[in-house]
Amino acid sequence: MFTKGTKRKFSDPGEEPASSGDPGPAAPSAAARTLSSSYSLQRQSLLDMSLIKLQLCHMLVEPNLCRSVLIANTVRQIQEEMTQDGTWHIMTQALAAAQCPADRLVATEVLCRQTDAAAQAGQSPKPFSVVGLQEGYHSEEVVMEGDVETEVTMSSLSPLSPQLSSASYLTGPFEVGPCWEEEDEEEDHSESSEPSLMSEHSRHPALEELFSDVDPSYYDLDTVLTGTPKMGPYDLLESLSSHGPTALSSSSSCRSDLNELDHIMEIIVGS
Amino acid sequence: IEQGLCFAADIISTVEFNYSGELLATGDKGGRVVIFQHEQESKNRPHLRGEYNVYSTFQSHEPEFDYLKSLEIEEKINKIRWLPQQNAAHFLLSTNDKTIKLWKISERDKRAEGYNLKDEDGRLRDPFRITSLRVPVLMPMDLMVEASPRRIFANAHTYHINSISVNSDHETYLSADDLRINLWHLEITDRSFNIVDIKPANMEELTEVITAAECHPHQCNVFVYSSSKGTIRLCDMRAAALCDRHSKFFEEPEDPSSRSFFSEIISSISDVKFSHSGRYMMTRDYLSVKVWDLNMENRPVETYQVHEYLRSKLCSLYENDCIFDKFECCWNGSDSAIMTGSYNNFFRMFDRNTRRDITLEASRESSKPRATLKPRKVSTGGKRKKDEISVDSLDFNKKILHTAWHPKENVIAVAATNNLYIFQDKIN
Numbered sequence: 120m121f122t123k124g125t126k127r128k129f130s131d132p133g134e135e136p137a138s139s140g141d142p143g144p145a146a147p148s149a150a151a152r153t154l155s156s157s158y159s160l161q162r163q164s165l166l167d168m169s170l171i172k173l174q175l176c177h178m179l180v181e182p183n184l185c186r187s188v189l190i191a192n193t194v195r196q197i198q199e200e201m202t203q204d205g206t207w208h209i210m211t212q213a214l215a216a217a218q219c220p221a222d223r224l225v226a227t228e229v230l231c232r233q234t235d236a237a238a239q240a241g242q243s244p245k246p247f248s249v250v251g252l253q254e255g256y257h258s259e260e261v262v263m264e265g266d267v268e269t270e271v272t273m274s275s276l277s278p279l280s281p282q283l284s285s286a287s288y289l290t291g292p293f294e295v296g297p298c299w300e301e302e303d304e305e306e307d308h309s310e311s312s313e314p315s316l317m318s319e320h321s322r323h324p325a326l327e328e329l330f331s332d333v334d335p336s337y338y339d340l341d342t343v344l345t346g347t348p349k350m351g352p353y354d355l356l357e358s359l360s361s362h363g364p365t366a367l368s369s370s371s372s373c374r375s376d377l378n379e380l381d382h383i384m385e386i387i388v389g390s
Numbered sequence: 391i392e393q394g395l396c397f398a399a400d401i402i403s404t405v406e407f408n409y410s411g412e413l414l415a416t417g418d419k420g421g422r423v424v425i426f427q428h429e430q431e432s433k434n435r436p437h438l439r440g441e442y443n444v445y446s447t448f449q450s451h452e453p454e455f456d457y458l459k460s461l462e463i464e465e466k467i468n469k470i471r472w473l474p475q476q477n478a479a480h481f482l483l484s485t486n487d488k489t490i491k492l493w494k495i496s497e498r499d500k501r502a503e504g505y506n507l508k509d510e511d512g513r514l515r516d517p518f519r520i521t522s523l524r525v526p527v528l529m530p531m532d533l534m535v536e537a538s539p540r541r542i543f544a545n546a547h548t549y550h551i552n553s554i555s556v557n558s559d560h561e562t563y564l565s566a567d568d569l570r571i572n573l574w575h576l577e578i579t580d581r582s583f584n585i586v587d588i589k590p591a592n593m594e595e596l597t598e599v600i601t602a603a604e605c606h607p608h609q610c611n612v613f614v615y616s617s618s619k620g621t622i623r624l625c626d627m628r629a630a631a632l633c634d635r636h637s638k639f640f641e642e643p644e645d646p647s648s649r650s651f652f653s654e655i656i657s658s659i660s661d662v663k664f665s666h667s668g669r670y671m672m673t674r675d676y677l678s679v680k681v682w683d684l685n686m687e688n689r690p691v692e693t694y695q696v697h698e699y700l701r702s703k704l705c706s707l708y709e710n711d712c713i714f715d716k717f718e719c720c721w722n723g724s725d726s727a728i729m730t731g732s733y734n735n736f737f738r739m740f741d742r743n744t745r746r747d748i749t750l751e752a753s754r755e756s757s758k759p760r761a762t763l764k765p766r767k768v769s770t771g772g773k774r775k776k777d778e779i780s781v782d783s784l785d786f787n788k789k790i791l792h793t794a795w796h797p798k799e800n801v802i803a804v805a806a807t808n809n810l811y812i813f814q815d816k817i818n
Contacts, residue, residue: 185601
C-alpha cells in the first residue's frame with residue numbers, strides 16, 4: 120500500500136501475504152514473511168501515529184476539521200485493510216490478553232460497542248468512524264459484544280514516547296465519539312450513555328498518566344476532541360438573537376464524575 | 391525577474407491585489423490588514439517606478455472567546471477579497487474563522503475650516519455669542535487614509551470559514567466553511583442564504599469537507615467548491631435554492647499504481663481559482679496544480695508537478711503535519727501563467743504556453759534592490775549539482791502558502807511566513 124521509496128521503505132503491495140492470492144514471485148516464505156511483517160509494523164505505526172494526532176486535537180482553539188477528517192479517513196483505511204488481512208481481530212485479541220501496565224503503557228478499558236443494526240446486519244467489524252480517545256461518546260445504545268471485554272492500551276504522552284507498538288486504541292467494532300462532535304446533538308444521548316461509560320471506567324484499576332495530566336475537560340462527553348459542548352440545534356436565528364440554551368448540565372455532571380475518577384486514579388497510581 | 395521589496399509583519403495569512411492592481415492587501419495572524427499602494431511613476435526618480443508603499447493599516451479582527459464552547463476564536467485573517475471600485479473609496483471583505491467584515495478605505499486630503507458652532511480646537515461655541523455666519527472652507531491637509539467597518543456579517547458559520555468570494559453581480563458574495571456555503575447580500579447582515587450543506591445527519595459519518603469555494607468571474611449564478619477528497623463541484627444557483635446537487639462534478643480518476651494510505655490526503659484540494667476568462671479553473675492539491683476546462687469533468691487538461699520529490703517523503707510529512715499545509719495558487723492577468731508556493735521559501739511559476747517552469751526563492755539574501763532572482767533547483771537524488779539543494783536540506787518551516795499576481799502587470803506578491811516580497815518583471 121505504501122509507495123515505493125518512502126522513507127521507511129514500505130514493501131510493495133504485490134508482495135503482500137497470501138490474502139491477495141497472487142501467484143507472485145516465488146520468494147522464500149521467510150523473506151515474504153519478513154517483508155509483510157515489516158509492512159505490518161509500519162502500517163501499525165502509521166495507525167498509532169494517526170490516533171495520537173487525533174488525540175492531540177484538543178486545543179484551546181477549535182481543531183482543524185479538515186485535518187481531523189483526513190486523519191480519521193486514514194485510520195479507517197488502515198482498519199479496513201487490517202480487517203481484510205485478519206490482523207485486526209488478532210491485534211484486538213492480543214491487546215485484550217496482554218494487560219500489562221508497563222512504565223509507559225497503561226491499559227484502559229473502552230467499550231467495544233456494536234450497534235444493534237450492525238449486529239443484525241452481521242457485519243463485523245463496523246468501520247471506524249472517528250476516534251474519540253478519551254470518551255466513547257455515541258448516540259446509539261451501548262451493547263457489549265458478547266463476553267469479550269476489549270481493552271485498549273495506550274502509551275502515555277508524558278514523556279512523549281514515539282514508540283507506540285502496542286498503543287492501538289481501536290478495538291474491533293465500536294462507535295467512538297467523533298472528534299468533531301456536532302453541536303446540535305440531542306441532550307438525551309449523553310445522559311443515556313454517560314452512566315455506562317462511567318461504570319466502565321470505574322471498573323478499571325489503572326489509569327493512564329495521560330489522563331491525570333490532562334485537564335478534566337477532556338473527559339467531557341460533549342467535548343471529546345473538538346471541545347465543543349453540546350448545544351441545542353444550531354440555528355442561525357437562534358444564534359443571532361442569543362446563544363441558545365445548551366446542554367451544559369449533563370456535561371458538568373460528567374465532569375464531576377470524571378474529577379472524582381481522576382482523584383481515585385491518582386491515589387491508586389500513586390502519582 | 392527583479393527583486394522588489396520586502397516588508398516584515400506578523401505571519402501573513404492572505405494576500406490579494408485589488409481589481410486594478412493599484413492596491414495590495416495583506417492579512418495576518420494578528421488580525422491586522424495592511425494595504426500597499428502602487429506608487430505612480432515619477433520622472434524624477436525613475437528607479438522608484440512601480441514601488442509599493444504602505445497605504446493603510448488597521449485592525450480588522452480581534453480575538454474572541456466563545457464562552458459556550460470554551461474555545462478561542464482566532465483573529466487570524468483567513469481571506470481578503472476586494473470589491474470592484476465604484477467610487478473614490480475602496481471596499482474589501484476580510485474574514486476570520488467566524489465573522490466577515492466589510493471595510494471602507496477612504497482618503498481624506500481636505501479638511502473643513504471655519505465652522506460656526508465650534509472653533510478650531512473643536513470646542514463648542516456658545517451659540518448666543520455668534521454674531522455672524524461664515525461658510526466653512528475646505529483646506530488641504532496631509533493625506534489621511536481611514537478604514538472603517540461598514541458591515542459585520544456574523545453568526546452564520548458553525549465551522550471555520552475557509553473562503554469568501556465576491557459575485558460578478560457586485561451585490562452578493564459567498565462564504566464557505568467546512569460544511570456549508572452561505573450567500574450574502576452586501577447590504578444585509580442579519581441573514582444569509584444557505585446554498586450548500588454537506589453536513590451529514592450523523593456527524594460520525596462525516597468523511598468529506600469543503601476546502602474552498604469561488605464564484606464564477608462572469609456568470610453570477612455559477613460557483614464551484616472543492617473538497618478534501620479531491621473533487622470539485624460546479625453549482626448553478628438558478629437550479630435550486632439549496633445547491634446540494636451539482637451541475638458538474640470534476641474528479642480525476644485515481645492512478646491505482648500510486649495508491650497509498652496518503653493518497654486521499656494529498657488529493658485534498660487546498661485552493662480553487664477560476665481563470666480570468668472564466669473558461670478554466672485551477673486546483674491545488676498537495677503535490678500538483680491542475681487546470682480544468684469547465685467543459686470537461688473527467689480529467690484536468692493540464693497538470694503541473696510542484697514538488698514531486700516530496701512523494702517519497704509523505705510519511706515524514708504526515709508525521710510533522712506538513713502534509714496538511716494548504717497552498718494557494720493564482721493566475722496571471724492573461725491566464726497564460728500560474729504560480730504557487732512550496733517549501734524552503736520556494737515558489738513555482740508555470741508558463742502554460744511554453745510549458746516552461748521556474749523555481750524561485752523569496753529570501754533576504756536575494757533582496758538587494760534591483761537584484762535578479764536566480765532560478766533554484768532541487769536535486770532529486772543521485773548526484774547533487776552545484777547550486778542545487780537536496781530534498782533533505784529543505785526547510786519545511788519556510789513555506790509559501792500565499793501568493794498573488796497583479797491583474798494586469800507582471801508584478802507578484804509572495805508571502806513567506808512573516809515577510810512579504812513583491813517582485814516585478816523589468817523587461818528593459
